[in-house]
Amino acid sequence: MTAIKKIWENVSGLWSLIVGLRITGKNFMDKQITLHYPRETVSKSQLEGFRGPLELVGKPKDPGSPKCIACMMCVSACPSNCLTVVKAKAPVLTEEELQAMKDAEARGEKVTKPKAPKEPIKFIYDFTLCSLCGSCVENCAVNSLRYSSNVYLASTDRNDFKMDLLARLATQAQAKTPPTEPENSTRED
Amino acid sequence: MSQIPVELVKLLIALVAIAAFVGLNGLVLVYLERKVAGHIQRRPGPFEVGPHGLLQPLADAVKLIGKQLFTPKNADGFLFWLAPIISFLPALLLFVPIPFGPVATGMEMNLGLLLILAFSGLNVLALCLAGWGSNNKYGVLGAARAVAQSVAYEIPLLLAVLAIAFQTGSLNLSEIVQGQGGWPWQWNAMVQPLAFIIYFVSALGETNRAPFDLPEAESELTAGFHTEYSGMGFGLFFLAEYANMIVVCSVAVALFLGGWHGPFFDGSWWFLAKVYVLLLIMIWLRWTFPRVRFDQLLNINWKWLMPLALLNLLITAFVTKLS
Ligand code: SF4
Numbered sequence: 447m448t449a450i451k452k453i454w455e456n457v458s459g460l461w462s463l464i465v466g467l468r469i470t471g472k473n474f475m476d477k478q479i480t481l482h483y484p485r486e487t488v489s490k491s492q493l494e495g496f497r498g499p500l501e502l503v504g505k506p507k508d509p510g511s512p513k514c515i516a517c518m519m520c521v522s523a524c525p526s527n528c529l530t531v532v533k534a535k536a537p538v539l540t541e542e543e544l545q546a547m548k549d550a551e552a553r554g555e556k557v558t559k560p561k562a563p564k565e566p567i568k569f570i571y572d573f574t575l576c577s578l579c580g581s582c583v584e585n586c587a588v589n590s591l592r593y594s595s596n597v598y599l600a601s602t603d604r605n606d607f608k609m610d611l612l613a614r615l616a617t618q619a620q621a622k623t624p625p626t627e628p629e630n631s632t633r634e635d
Numbered sequence: 636m637s638q639i640p641v642e643l644v645k646l647l648i649a650l651v652a653i654a655a656f657v658g659l660n661g662l663v664l665v666y667l668e669r670k671v672a673g674h675i676q677r678r679p680g681p682f683e684v685g686p687h688g689l690l691q692p693l694a695d696a697v698k699l700i701g702k703q704l705f706t707p708k709n710a711d712g713f714l715f716w717l718a719p720i721i722s723f724l725p726a727l728l729l730f731v732p733i734p735f736g737p738v739a740t741g742m743e744m745n746l747g748l749l750l751i752l753a754f755s756g757l758n759v760l761a762l763c764l765a766g767w768g769s770n771n772k773y774g775v776l777g778a779a780r781a782v783a784q785s786v787a788y789e790i791p792l793l794l795a796v797l798a799i800a801f802q803t804g805s806l807n808l809s810e811i812v813q814g815q816g817g818w819p820w821q822w823n824a825m826v827q828p829l830a831f832i833i834y835f836v837s838a839l840g841e842t843n844r845a846p847f848d849l850p851e852a853e854s855e856l857t858a859g860f861h862t863e864y865s866g867m868g869f870g871l872f873f874l875a876e877y878a879n880m881i882v883v884c885s886v887a888v889a890l891f892l893g894g895w896h897g898p899f900f901d902g903s904w905w906f907l908a909k910v911y912v913l914l915l916i917m918i919w920l921r922w923t924f925p926r927v928r929f930d931q932l933l934n935i936n937w938k939w940l941m942p943l944a945l946l947n948l949l950i951t952a953f954v955t956k957l958s
């Protein structure tokens with residue numbers, strides 16, 4: 447019985463060969479999906495799902511500054527230590543202001559010390575280390591990170607891949623380039 | 636001058652023509668292989684040199700010829716360089732009895748089929764020498780595989796061919812072609828479909844074509860028997876592989892697909908067209924199937940092709956005897 451079963455398995459395996467041929471045959475007939483690069487440029491639809499180096503997402507109202515709240519989740523999620531985020535410090539108070547606060551406290555008023563703003567003052571990203579794994583994108587609480595669609599990235603200097611994402615965002619906002627991808631399009635796969 | 640027999644002159648002309656044919660076909664097949672691979676992977680394939688990359692094979696050839704011929708340290712220089720020559724020269728000889736057309740046959744011989752089968756065995760020797768002579772472990776492993784594989788696949792191939800020889804009662808390829816008609820239902824492949832399939836699969840194994848390209852499996856053996864070859868040393872193996880592909884396809888066309896017979900007008904173009912269809916199928920197979928494991932390779936042969944071929948032969952013999 448097992449022998450017959452074995453033989454049948456082999457024979458039905460033949461069918462899978464034909465299926466394979468059909469697939470490659472169909473691909474052969476299909477349109478090609480690559481470009482003749484220097485002569486053609488990559489269109490937007492072809493970049494769907496492309497994972498370029500990371501970039502920051504700007505606030506809807508203020509596209510020049512990031513949504514980022516400097517929570518450092520991305521930094522601790524990154525397995526390759528690509529990200530360096532420096533949190534903004536609390537503003538340093540002058541002597542008079544300090545005095546004024548003390549006076550107010552003495553009068554029994556409620557005084558709130560100025561807190562550090564929830565934003566980064568430095569956001570450095572080292573693309574040479576990044577494996578585009580997406581842990582940072584997934585872990586960001588406010589969806590402040592996404593993949594860019596920069597396919598033409600090339601350089602002869604590795605330092606060019608240490609990117610200041612804040613500066614990048616600022617220039618992007620200034621150039622008023624429409625965002626390369628819709629806001630919530632970090633791809634899930 | 637008058638003493639020189641006509642037959643000899645004809646043979647010489649045929650050999651020169653065959654050499655040209657093999658060289659040209661090598662270029663065409665390199666181009667085709669890369670283009671088909673490209674299209675199956677939905678990229679253009681070679682595109683930059685010449686219109687649609689047509690000159691790419693020429694550029695490749697120039698590059699190959701220009702490379703230094705290098706003999707590895709402690710290798711057996713004589714065997715090392717003998718191997719590509721042994722691999723390539725008999726391939727030319729194999730074309731002699733193939734009937735490309737009613738008159739375009741290098742030499743009519745009664746044992747044409749036997750000659751092809753006998754001389755095609757030399758390729759195994761070449762691979763064996765190449766692997767052995769290179770002083771390289773990968774080379775030796777590739778050679779060992781080549782021998783095991785070729786010896787194994789030769790048998791079902793022979794049995795399949797023998798079935799046709801039984802049926803037509805001849806080993807002369809021209810005669811076998813003559814026995815078939817122009818339309819597909821008059822071909823031997825219709826009478827003997829099993830033999831045709833067995834022949835084709837064994838032919839893939841014999842020519843070391845993927846999925847049976849174990850002697851040069853680059854993922855396991857870097858490049859197997861030709862790991863150490865540079866420039867035209869490698870080039871000759873390459874040409875020989877393509878020449879052998881054309882031979883096995885030509886024999887398949889002559890034996891099974893009606894040779895130069897075709898609907899309406901007979902002629903060499905039918906022969907070439909059929910050969911090229913088979914070659915395209917071979918290339919298609921290469922870019923579809925993953926390489927088999929070595930035990931799978933031998934299992935396919937000894938457990939399936941051999942018994943089936945034997946069975947087919949027995950039935951053929953029985954039927955021929957009865958009718
Ligand atoms: S994609 Fe992965 S490797 Fe790159 S910065 Fe984010 S977490 Fe680090």
Ligand code: SF4
Nearest residue numbers: 514515517518520586
């Ligand atoms: S990018 Fe996101 S995860 Fe990283 S610090 Fe800013 S808010 Fe936190």
